[in-house]
Amino acid sequence: xxxxxxxxxxxxxxxxxxxxxxxxxxxxxxxxxxQVVNFAQGEFLLVGAWVCWWFLTEWQLPFYAGxxxxxxxxxxxxxxxxxxxxxxxxxxxxxxxxxxxxxLGIFFQALMKWIFGVFAKPFPPIFETERVSLLGxxxxxxxxxxxxxxxLIMAAFGWFFTASKHGLAMRATAFDQQVAQSLGVSVPKxxxxxxxxxxxxxxxxxxxxxxxxxxxxxxxxYGIKVFPAVILGGLDSIIxxxxxxxxxxxxxxxxxxxxSEWLNWGNMFQxxxxxxxxxxxxxxxxxxxxxxxxxxx
Amino acid sequence: MVAMTPxxxxxxxxxxxxTIFPTRNSRIALFIGLALLCCAPLLLGRYELSLLINIGxxxxxxxxxxxxxxxxxxxxxxxAAFFGLGAFxxxxxxxxxxxxxxxxxxxxxxxxxxxxxxFGAPAARLKGLYLAIATLAAQFILEDFFARARWFTGxxxxxxxxxxxxxxxxxxxxxTFFYLTLAWVVIMFVAAANLMRSRDGRALxxxxxxxxxxxxxxxxxxxxRTLSFGIASLYAGIGGALYAxxxxxxxxxxxxxxxxxxxxxxVIIGGLGSVMGSLMGAAxxxxxxxxxxxxxxxxxxxxxxxxxxxxxxxxxxxxxxVGAAIILFLIFEPDGLARRWRxxxxxxxxxxxxx
Numbered sequence: 323x324x325x326x327x328x329x330x331x332x333x334x335x336x337x338x339x340x341x342x343x344x345x346x347x348x349x350x351x352x353x354x355x356x357q358v359v360n361f362a363q364g365e366f367l368l369v370g371a372w373v374c375w376w377f378l379t380e381w382q383l384p385f386y387a388g389x390x391x392x393x394x395x396x397x398x399x400x401x402x403x404x405x406x407x408x409x410x411x412x413x414x415x416x417x418x419x420x421x422x423x424x425x426l427g428i429f430f431q432a433l434m435k436w437i438f439g440v441f442a443k444p445f446p447p448i449f450e451t452e453r454v455s456l457l458g459x460x461x462x463x464x465x466x467x468x469x470x471x472x473x474l475i476m477a478a479f480g481w482f483f484t485a486s487k488h489g490l491a492m493r494a495t496a497f498d499q500q501v502a503q504s505l506g507v508s509v510p511k512x513x514x515x516x517x518x519x520x521x522x523x524x525x526x527x528x529x530x531x532x533x534x535x536x537x538x539x540x541x542x543x544y545g546i547k548v549f550p551a552v553i554l555g556g557l558d559s560i561i562x563x564x565x566x567x568x569x570x571x572x573x574x575x576x577x578x579x580x581x582s583e584w585l586n587w588g589n590m591f592q593x594x595x596x597x598x599x600x601x602x603x604x605x606x607x608x609x610x611x612x613x614x615x616x617x618x619x
Numbered sequence: 620m621v622a623m624t625p626x627x628x629x630x631x632x633x634x635x636x637x638t639i640f641p642t643r644n645s646r647i648a649l650f651i652g653l654a655l656l657c658c659a660p661l662l663l664g665r666y667e668l669s670l671l672i673n674i675g676x677x678x679x680x681x682x683x684x685x686x687x688x689x690x691x692x693x694x695x696x697x698x699a700a701f702f703g704l705g706a707f708x709x710x711x712x713x714x715x716x717x718x719x720x721x722x723x724x725x726x727x728x729x730x731x732x733x734x735x736x737x738f739g740a741p742a743a744r745l746k747g748l749y750l751a752i753a754t755l756a757a758q759f760i761l762e763d764f765f766a767r768a769r770w771f772t773g774x775x776x777x778x779x780x781x782x783x784x785x786x787x788x789x790x791x792x793x794x795t796f797f798y799l800t801l802a803w804v805v806i807m808f809v810a811a812a813n814l815m816r817s818r819d820g821r822a823l824x825x826x827x828x829x830x831x832x833x834x835x836x837x838x839x840x841x842x843x844r845t846l847s848f849g850i851a852s853l854y855a856g857i858g859g860a861l862y863a864x865x866x867x868x869x870x871x872x873x874x875x876x877x878x879x880x881x882x883x884x885x886v887i888i889g890g891l892g893s894v895m896g897s898l899m900g901a902a903x904x905x906x907x908x909x910x911x912x913x914x915x916x917x918x919x920x921x922x923x924x925x926x927x928x929x930x931x932x933x934x935x936x937x938x939x940x941v942g943a944a945i946i947l948f949l950i951f952e953p954d955g956l957a958r959r960w961r962x963x964x965x966x967x968x969x970x971x972x973x974x
Binding site: 407436 | 757
């Protein structure tokens with residue numbers, strides 16, 4: 323038993339889990355508003371991180387400016403995707419919409435490889451001190467900041483959905499599109515907005531991961547790790563998404579610990595969430611907080 | 620013309636309604652087409668033949684996925700994993716149990732189908748996006764298994780396979796392997812076309828069209844969903860076994876999620892719920908990267924090539940074209956090439972008075 327390692331991994335799990343939670347939240351946002359399962363969520367992280375990297379290195383912008391430009395770009399990116407690709411598919415079967423987002427995913431992944439190459443590229447250093455020690459554990463500054471950012475985003479989401487006009491319109495649309503429409507909510511606008519917000523929030527997570535690990539196509543794997551998180555939490559629950567993200571983050575780090583201490587199978591880190599996913603789907607497919615879908619003829 | 624049918628609908632029996640060949644001419648046309656294909660090795664070069672063989676085994680696997688997605692309305696994002704399972708099973712059966720390769724191919728199909736049933740039984744409770752996510756997980760779990768199970772797959776080094784031999788005749792060149800692939804394509808496509816005319820095939824379609832109504836009419840949902848998964852795996856396994864004995868080498872990395880997505884692309888581009896569409900989709904998906912490559916080679920050395928580094932990034936271009944093709948087909952031609960083909964036939968039927 324290596325207690326220090328276990329603690330370190332638990333902390334990592336919490337921090338990475340918060341990031342998963344943020345991505346899962348933006349995934350759930352799209353699902354709730356427009357009933358689209360976005361298999362290209364990871365590519366939002368990827369595109370956001372590469373664009374930010376490009377502003378910072380090629381244009382030599384200071385971090386805050388490059389970051390702001392990235393957010394603006396991602397807003398437009400999300401809007402354009404929704405209007406050009408997803409809007410014509412409204413009313414099509416689930417399989418078609420899933421396939422369209424998968425198509426988007428491989429398209430942008432390949433495009434990013436084409437433009438920026440296949441190798442991971444580091445961000446220019448942003449913080450003065452690389453690491454700080456917290457209760458005797460080494461933590462990268464970026465991670466601490468990212469934890470802060472994640473909490474901030476979650477709080478912002480909470481405010482947005484309970485107090486703001488657009489957030490309430492979005493919830494109304496998620497509840498019943500026809501009723502929302504009859505009360506004057508522009509459903510197409512809500513769809514477009516949900517994609518824009520989702521793209522922006524995901525890109526923040528993308529930049530954070532990029533700053534820590536360097537930017538590479540591995541980022542898009544976060545979009546796949548989102549599935550265990552959202553299924554665990556329930557597909558249409560924002561709180562569930564956050565909690566699911568944290569649980570998946572912890573789970574994979576603990577799996578890594580068990581693997582490195584006893585099993586020595588290797589790669590458990592990557593694969594454990596998927597075993598969990600299958601088990602959840604079999605036992606409780608609607609997750610911890612999801613609404614159970616009752617069908618009537 | 621090929622399927623010159625009367626303008627009205629004169630079918631008076633169920634038998635006539637479900638026939639595969641609506642007219643005598645359509646049957647003759649098919650046999651002429653097959654005869655032409657039999658001559659292909661004499662007429663075509665090795666490159667064209669290898670493309671045809673690829674279309675053949677990918678088409679078989681795509682047909683399996685089409686039975687699952689197009690006819691039963693389930694979805695699988697793990698088809699490539701089952702394709703790989705067939706490839707490794709066939710290679711393993713031959714090497715460790717000494718079974719002749721010709722027998723290994725159908726056996727691999729059966730083993731894959733059984734494993735597909737195991738995965739399909741829990742999947743029978745799920746549908747739509749939950750099933751999509753579950754099969755996505757199956758893809759990663761099987762991929763991980765391939766990388767881990769060195770006894771089965773040869774691990775990172777991969778596994779060598781051998782050519783099929785029948786009565787001392789080896790299918791070890793493109794010219795001969797082509798006939799083996801063709802034979803399997805014919806068997807599997809005839810089987811699928813007939814399955815869809817049977818009671819079980821109609822049950823699958825009923826499950827797709829409205830599963831609640833189907834259940835009320837006495838169709839066992841879990842049974843038919845699992846069955847459909849098993850059939851899809853059977854087709855994937857046979858396609859994969861042919862792949863293994865054609866390439867003579869199976870690598871662990873080949874059966875990734877991108878490959879699974881390509882299978883889904885074939886089904887969508889070919890046309891959901893169309894038997895021949897699966898073959899058209901496979902042909903499209905095989906030709907698309909080749910055409911991309913020809914395009915890039917045609918531009919080699921030009922200003923566009925230098926500005927965009929086409930030559931060095933051809934593999935990314937191919938992936939992008941696959942993604943773009945899937946999206947464009949979904950938006951502009953959701954019923955795929957099969958519908959386009961029907962429209963072309965309808966146009967010529969009334970030529971020159973069509974409008």
